[in-house]
Every structure is written in structure tokens, then in C-alpha cells.
Ligand SMILES: CC(=O)SCCNC(=O)CCNC(=O)[C@H](O)C(C)(C)COP(=O)(O)OP(=O)(O)OC[C@H]1O[C@@H](n2cnc3c(N)ncnc32)[C@H](O)[C@@H]1OP(=O)(O)O
């Protein structure tokens with residue numbers, strides 16, 4: 001380890017979360033993760049890059065102000081030279097990431113990790129982000145679980161069912177792991193530096209990278225990441241700079257890290273070449289993060305009346321603005337030699353109702369067929385029960401490991417990316433009730449530390465639930481008239497419906513419905529400004545900062 005890490009001062013650093021020495025499953029504990037050297041490493045990254053992160057977040061608000069004043073988004077003039085140069089390509093990705101037909105995703109919970117590793121997928125995204133509520137315990141034990149899983153040290157038995165969980169490595173291909181840290185907007189208030197909370201992205205990336213990069217490389221793998229929720233190509237450049245410093249510190253060659261960027265905000269869809277260019281040494285492609293993309297589109301265009309979207313279930317991947325974003329992503333990726341990954345159908349298997357289950361699987365199949373025919377190189381599943389459906393579609397229509405060789409020449413103009421005109425789109429009582437139910441129930445679960453839950457047979461996470469939150473806000477703000485009842489949607493009316501929903505659900509002991517409802521209502525009535533993310537509003541309720549711990553008690 002180069003000397004600089006050891007001279008990083010921790011004088012202004014406080015750790016305000018318990019660092020347990022209790023093992024969950026094997027001998028590793030949070031004390032093995034938040035060691036003194038690992039802390040110095042993340043502090044070094046934070047100190048070097050946090051001011052840029054904060055500036056880039058501020059820039060997002062400048063874009064919002066311009067959109068609010070009626071300006072449009074554009075392909076950037078200053079980066080035309082990158083877009084117009086046909087000669088550059090991304091470095092080839094890692095051989096283990098060449099074939100990514102089906103990727104399973106899920107939070108870094110021990111059972112989910114083992115089940116995911118035992119699914120016959122090519123790749124597995126373990127998620128500190130959309131599907132994970134960032135309690136200090138979830139975050140630290142998430143790192144412990146990954147540390148142990150990578151080293152094949154997880155083995156436990158569920159005492160109530162007697163089921164044993166162990167990663168099966170016998171003669172089978174074990175999925176390649178990709179880690180998704182939290183987005184740039186998030187902080188973790190359990191570590192402060194000069195009184196400011198640490199960047200959550202840097203903490204998640206840094207702890208994982210510090211402990212596992214060299215071990216993964218020794219196994220013929222590598223430190224692979226998914227990068228979420230960026231809004232500008234300079235945010236990708238920030239990741240690239242962090243990767244360079246991180247690799248230099250651990251004396252790992254630059255370019256070893258491979259990262260796939262989720263294209264899941266409206267502004268960044270105008271800058272795809274630029275994102276790949278910024279990360280070209282480290283890129284393993286782009287992914288259509290469709291749920292956050294929908295959320296971002298509603299959020300960024302929220303003050304423009306001509307972009308109000310209809311019921312969430314009508315905003316499918318075949319509506320114009322979503323189709324155009326997919327085209328733009330696939331065309332750009334393949335031109336630059338990078339994977340164009342598909343996204344998540346929110347359907348999950350329905351137990352005890354074979355007919356409803358068949359309908360859900362058919363919807364997944366249709367969605368995966370659209371993806372493979374459009375040119376995607378792989379797709380996501382939220383549940384092992386969807387593997388055979390997704391894989392059979394990709395194997396039939398993409399017998400090769402990927403289809404990078406397919407070059408598209410679709411023309412996607414600036415206005416096509418905001419073509420929110422949805423034929424026969426309607427706002428109905430059913431859509432309104434569904435948004436209230438999902439928003440409320442998801443936020444309530446999140447407050448109890450669950451970041452991904454099944455609601456009405458759909459997978460709901462911090463991206464899908466945001467669509468519901470933003471639709472409620474935008475429908476109230478613009479006082480839209482429902483197509484079925486003719487009733488105007490107002491904040492008073494929606495608050496009344498929220499209260500009715502809470503009254504129905506509130507009986508479960510220890511529930512958090514009151515907090516979730518208040519958070520929703522405060523935004524709808526204008527008592528509080530619309531938050532950028534629901535996690536911004538709710539994080540203070542799940543953060544558990546303690547008195548500063550004595551850093552001398554950390555392991556070296
Ligand atoms: C928009 C986006 O960002 S998408 C990416 C983020 N979202 C996700 O990753 C979603 C991940 N999926 C999930 O969290 C879960 O599938 C849920 C919460 C939706 C449903 O979970 P459950 O209610 O447990 O489903 P169910 O009871 O049908 O699960 C059956 C088994 O499959 C396992 N399982 C379900 N989903 C997964 C998964 N994604 N990875 C691994 N195992 C899984 C369960 O652990 C369970 O195992 P068990 O039989 O050993 O107990």
C-alpha cells in the first residue's frame with residue numbers, strides 16, 4: 001500500500017455508527033470491514049472528490065431551473081467533437097463480462113446473495129441502491145456478506161424452515177458479481193468528515209473495492225460496478241477519476257475496474273457518447289434503467305403541463321419517449337463497442353394462481369423479446385423464477401454471447417427523447433389509487449429497512465415507487481381531470497385518500513404508515529418542497545448515528 005494512505009489524517013473524522021464484532025453467518029464482522037486502513041482509504045477518496053460531487057449536484061438544480069423556465073434539453077455543443085469522432089471505442093470489457101444474457105439483481109442480504117449465486121445466470125448485480133434501504137446495519141452487513149460470499153464463507157440454515165443456504169460451486173458456472181453503490185445524491189450520516197456526512201457512493205464503492213478488488217483479480221474476475229442515477233457526463237468522469245486514484249492506491253493497473261452506467265435520468269440520455277468516452281478505459285457498457293428514467297422524466301419535466309404522463313401502467317417501454325431512449329442507447333453503445341443492457345420488467349412470479357402467473361410470465365417474455373430484437377446484449381430479472389422465461393428468449397434470438405456486432409442507424413432527435421405523447425393515455429381512479437397504495441406501502445417498508453417488496457404482484461423498489469410519488473405530485477400540481485370520473489385531482493382529495501388508506505393498513509404493530517403518509521402529504525400540500533428523492537425525505541428516520549466511537553478500537 002502506498003504511503004499516502006497511511007498519512008491521511010483522521011483527525012476530522014467521526015464514526016457515528018456501531019461497528020459490531022458479531023458475526024452474522026461466518027467469522028467476518030463489521031469490524032473486519034470498517035478497519036482503520038479501509039476508513040483511511042474512503043476518507044482519502046471523499047476528501048479528494050467530495051467538492052466536485054457537491055458541485056455536480058448543484059448543477060442538476062441549474063438544469064431544473066432552466067427546464068422550469070421552459071428551456072429544452074440539448075445535445076451539448078461543447079462535446080460535439082466526441083460525438084462526431086467515429087474513431088474512438090471503449091476498451092474491451094473483461095472476458096467474464098462479454099456474455100451477460102441474463103443478470104439477476106437483489107439487495108446484499110445473505111439469503112438473497114446465496115440464492116442469486118445459485119441461479120444459473122451469467123451475471124449478478126448486488127445492490128446497495130434501489131432495492132436496499134440504507135440502514136447502517138444493512139450497509140455494513142451487506143459488505144460483510146459480500147466479503148464472505150466472494151470467499152465462499154457463507155453457509156447457514158434457516159432455523160424455522162430447516163433450509164440450508166450455501167453457494168453451490170460444483171461443476172457449474174457461478175454468476176459474475178457486479179456491485180451497485182448508492183447514487184451521488186446520497187450521504188451516509190454514520191461517518192462524518194469535517195462535520196459533513198460521507199458520500200454514500202464513495203463509502204460503498206471504497207469499502208468493497210478496498211477489501212475485494214485484489215482477491216477478485218486473483219480469481220480471474222475483477223472489481224465490477226454498476227453506476228446509478230447520473231445526470232451529466234461529468235458525473236461519469238468523476239467516477240472515472242475515482243477509479244484511477246483507487247487503482248493507483250492499491251497498485252492495481254488502471255482499466256482493471258469495469259463499470260456499467262445506468263442510463264436512468266432524462267438529462268443524461270442526451271450525453272451517451274460523452275459518458276462512454278469519459279469512462280472508456282473502464283466501461284462495460286450502458287443499461288436502460290427504465291424505472292428511474294420514467295421517474296426522472298416526470299421529475300425534470302414536472303412544471304411543463306404538456307408532459308404530464310397517464311396512469312403508470314400505460315407508460316410502457318413501447319411509448320415514444322421510452323422507445324427512443326432505448327434506440328439511442330443501443331445505437332451509441334454498439335458504435336463504441338460497449339454492451340447495451342436491457343432493464344427490469346417489474347412482474348414477479350405469482351404463487352397460488354397459475355392463470356395470473358401465466359399472464360405475468362407472458363408479459364415478461366414479451367418484454368424480453370422486445371429487448372433482444374431491439375439489439376440489447378442482455379437483460380435483468382428480479383426473481384429466480386423469471387430466469388427460464390428471460391433466458392430462453394435471449395438464447396433463441398441471440399445465440400452469440402452478445403450482439404455488439406449489430407450496428408443501428410436510428411436517428412433520434414432531441415425532441416424525440418421527450419416525446420411523452422401517449423396514444424389513448426388516461427389518468428383514472430385506478431391509476432390514482434394504485435399510486436397512493438404503492439407510494440405509501442413502499443415508503444412504509446423502506447422505513448422498516450426493506451428496500452424491495454412485492455406489492456400487488458409487482459416488484460417495487462426505490463425507482464418504481466418514485467414513479468408513483470412523482471405522478472401523485474404532478475397530477476395534484478396540475479390539477480388534472482380524471483378521464484373516468486371527471487373529478488379534478490387536488491392535494492386535499494389525495495390527502496383524504498391517503499388517510500383512508502392509512503386507516504385500513506395501520507393496525508400492524510410497529511408499522512410506519514403515519515410517517516410515510518405525512519411525508520407524501522407534506523409535498524402534495526406544498527408544506528414542504530418536492531424532494532429530489534424519497535430517500536432524501538426518509539433517510540433521517542432510518543439513520544441511527546451514535547456518539548463517536550473511539551477510532552483506536554478499530555482493527556488495523
Ligand atoms: C428498478 C430497479 O432498480 S430493479 C433492481 C433492483 N430491484 C431488485 O433487485 C429486485 C430484487 N428482488 C427482490 O427483492 C424480490 O424478488 C422481491 C422482494 C421482489 C420478492 O421477494 P420474495 O417475496 O422473497 O419472493 P418469493 O417468496 O417469491 O421468493 C422465493 C425465493 O426466491 C428468492 N428470491 C427472490 N428474489 C430473488 C432475487 N432477486 N435474488 C435471489 N433470490 C431471490 C427468495 O429469497 C426466496 O428464497 P427461499 O425460497 O430460499 O426463501
Ligand SMILES: O=CC(=O)O
Pocket residue numbers: 130262264288289290291292293343344463
Ligand atoms: O435501476 C434500474 C431502474 O430501472 O431504475
Ligand SMILES: [Mg+2]
Pocket residue numbers: 130228262264289291292463
Ligand atoms: Mg434505478
